[in-house]
Amino acid sequence: MIEHRTIADLGSHDSPDDVNELTRALASGFSGTSGIVAEYEAAIASLYGVEHAIAVSSGAAAVAAALSGIDHDPGDEIIVSPACPICTVLPILAFGLKPIFCDVAPDGFGLDQQDLVRCITARTRAVIEVPMWGYPIRSDETAALVAKHGIPLIQDLAHAHLTRLNGDWIGRHGSIACFSSHDCKFMSTGEGGFVTTDDSLRAERIRSYTRFGNLTGESVGVNLKLGGLLAALGLARSRHLLAHRERRLRNRARLLALLNNHAFRELPVVTGGEVNGYALLLQSAGHDGRDLVRYQQAHGIPSDVGKYDNKPLFLLPLLTAYERPCPNATRLLRSLTTVPLHPDLSDDDIDYIAKVLNGYAPTR
Ligand SMILES: *Cc1c(COP(=O)(O)O)cnc(C)c1O
Numbered sequence: 001m002i003e004h005r006t007i008a009d010l011g012s013h014d015s016p017d018d019v020n021e022l023t024r025a026l027a028s029g030f031s032g033t034s035g036i037v038a039e040y041e042a043a044i045a046s047l048y049g050v051e052h053a054i055a056v057s058s059g060a061a062a063v064a065a066a067l068s069g070i071d072h073d074p075g076d077e078i079i080v081s082p083a084c085p086i087c088t089v090l091p092i093l094a095f096g097l098k099p100i101f102c103d104v105a106p107d108g109f110g111l112d113q114q115d116l117v118r119c120i121t122a123r124t125r126a127v128i129e130v131p132m133w134g135y136p137i138r139s140d141e142t143a144a145l146v147a148k149h150g151i152p153l154i155q156d157l158a159h160a161h162l163t164r165l166n167g168d169w170i171g172r173h174g175s176i177a178c179f180s181s182h183d184c185k186f187m188s189t190g191e192g193g194f195v196t197t198d199d200s201l202r203a204e205r206i207r208s209y210t211r212f213g214n215l216t217g218e219s220v221g222v223n224l225k226l227g228g229l230l231a232a233l234g235l236a237r238s239r240h241l242l243a244h245r246e247r248r249l250r251n252r253a254r255l256l257a258l259l260n261n262h263a264f265r266e267l268p269v270v271t272g273g274e275v276n277g278y279a280l281l282l283q284s285a286g287h288d289g290r291d292l293v294r295y296q297q298a299h300g301i302p303s304d305v306g307k308y309d310n311k312p313l314f315l316l317p318l319l320t321a322y323e324r325p326c327p328n329a330t331r332l333l334r335s336l337t338t339v340p341l342h343p344d345l346s347d348d349d350i351d352y353i354a355k356v357l358n359g360y361a362p363t364r
Contacts, residue, residue, distance in 0.1 A: 002299075002355050002356060002359065003352075004299065005300050005352045007301045007345070008342070008344060008345075009184075009340060010183070010184055011345070013183070013187065013237055013244075015236045015239065015240040017239060017240070018236045018237070020236070021233065021235050021236040022233065022236075024036065025228045025229050025231070029228065030228025030229045030231075030232070031225075031227070031228060032055075032223075032225025032227055032228065033211075033225070034228040034231075036231050036232050036235065037055050037225070037226060037228055039231075039235055040055055040226075040234045040235040041054065041055050041194070041231075043234075044194055044196065044234075047238055048169050048171055048172065048196055049169070050172065050196040050197065051197070051199075051200065052196065052200065053195070054194060054203065054206050054207050054210060055193075055194045055225070055226035055231055055234065056193045056194060056195060056210055056224045056226055057191060057192060057224050057225060057226050058180065058182065058192060058193050059087060059158045059178065059180020059181070059193040060087050060090065060091060061210070062156075062178035062180065063128075063156055064091040064094065064095070064209075065178070065195050065206045065210050065224055066156075066176045066195050066206065067091055067097070067126070068206055068209035068210075069176050069197065069202035069203070069205050069206040069209075070126050070175075070176075070202070071125065072126075074097070075096065075098060076097055076098070077097065077099075077100045077121060077125065078092045078098070078099055078100065078127075079100045079111070079119045079124060079126070079127040079128070080100070080101065080102070080127070081102060081104050081111060081130060081326075082101040082326050083109055083130075083132070083310075083313075083326075083332060084128075084130035084132065085308070086318075087158070087180075088158075089319065093318070097125070098322065099319065100322070100324070101312070101313065101314055101323070101324045101326055102115050102116050102119045102324075102326075103115040103325070103326040103327065103328050104328050105138075105328065106328050106332075107267065107268055107328075107332065108135070108268065108270060108332070109129075109130060109137050110131075110137030110139070110142065111127070111129060112328060113141060113142075115326075116142070119324075120149055120151065125151070126151060127142065127152075127154070128154045128155070128156055129142055129154070129155050129174070131155070131159065131170060132281075133159050133279040133281050133304070134159050134160050134162075134163050134275050134276035135160075135269065135270075135273070136163050136164065136270050137170075137270060137273075138270055138272075138273075139153065139165060139173035140165060143174055152174075153173070153174035153175050154174060154175065154177070155171055155173070155174040155176070155178070157171050157177050157178065157179050158178070158179060158180035158185055158193075159186065160276060160278075161179060161185070161186040161241065161278075163273070163274065163276045164274035165272055165274075166272045172198075175197065176199070176202060178194075178195050179194050179196070180192070180193045181230075186244075186276060187238070187244070188233075189230040189234045190230060191230065192226050192234060193226075194226075194234075205219075209221045210224035210225055244343060245276055247343035248276065248278065248342065248343060249275075249276075249277040251277065251341040251342075251343075251345055251350055252275070252280055252341050255350050255354055256280075258351065258358070261357060261358045263285060264282045264283060264284045264289075264292060264337075264357075264360070265282070265283055265285065266280065266281065267283050267336070278341070279304065279339060279340060280338065280340075281336060281337075281338055282339060283335045283336055284336075284337070284362070287362040289305070289334055289335040289336050289337055290334070291362050292337045292362075293305050293306045294306070295360050296339070296357065301339060303337045303339070304338040305336055305337050310333040310336060311333055311334075312326055312329050312330055312333060314326075339353060
């Protein structure tokens with residue numbers, strides 16, 4: 001019998017610079033156009049080696065802002081996987097655009113290249129990829145394919161801060177990347193997000209959209225700016241993000257070294273990819289992964305899959321009209337569970353998680 005523990009779902013994101021930066025923002029002004037926001041944007045641009053970073057009020061705002069950076073008319077099509085959160089798809093609907101659900105490649109969240117070709121039409125305006133739980137996908141291949149069709153690649157990297165592909169940040173493989181810094185994500189400002197791009201024209205359009213079209217009355221926009229106090233937190237925490245990732249990766253390495261149960265495996269990491277340690281993704285072998293979800297929850301280990309019920313998005317009422325056959329996505333979503341890796345987990349917590357998972361036997 002293993003002694004029961006309750007494992008915390010989320011860790012703290014505190015950094016030693018938080019209070020200093022908040023104090024500085026309080027003293028110097030903290031609207032969405034204040035200097036501290038520009039400093040935060042410069043820090044993000046420098047961290048990722050991109051030309052432009054635009055801070056916004058949420059990850060959903062980041063997706064909407066990214067869509068404002070591409071040309072589209074109502075009824076145009078955006079290709080996206082059905083294995084992502086509805087948060088990615090709602091902004092598509094809000095713009096009067098049609099989501100076209102493309103299947104994923106087997107055993108991963110990257111788009112299936114053959115199905116992607118089938119999804120592309122004369123009305124395709126963008127492809128959105130979503131590397132879930134920080135696991136890299138082959139965005140390089142997607143980018144090469146869509147470039148041949150003149151279609152921009154948007155990456156929703158809400159989970160994939162600091163995820164790498166081919167020795168570079170995965171966000172540098174697309175046209176526009178969007179991030180969330182909601183408290184439950186890899187990096188937290190409480191609520192918040194940002195968009196990155198190397199394309200100056202797109203950056204200008206995105207910035208304008210998030211600021212009421214610069215109030216000129218020439219283009220549509222709303223107010224999606226991030227407030228200065230949250231930007232101050234982002235600035236402070238961005239300096240410690242690499243160390244934060246190292247602690248998560250250390251927890252992952254410790255846990256993987258202890259696991260010895262063949263009822264599941266870690267989701268395969270694509271060639272050339274490096275995870276960020278946002279969560280450990282486990283894939284059940286030959287049985288319904290929800291069995292493992294229920295088992296770990298009963299032992300006090302939270303699973304995002306238990307929280308959100310992973311199913312293809314076209315099964316949701318708003319999206320049934322967009323159903324397409326996506327057998328890989330359907331199978332993938334039913335096979336998975338997540339395990340926390342956040343920096344607040346002690347070695348004892350990791351050892352407990354390993355003991356619990358090693359004791360799992362499928363009920364069927
Ligand atoms: C969380 C999430 C969002 C939305 O981010 P918020 O900051 O909560 O608005 C968008 N896309 C993905 C993939 C997410 O996980």
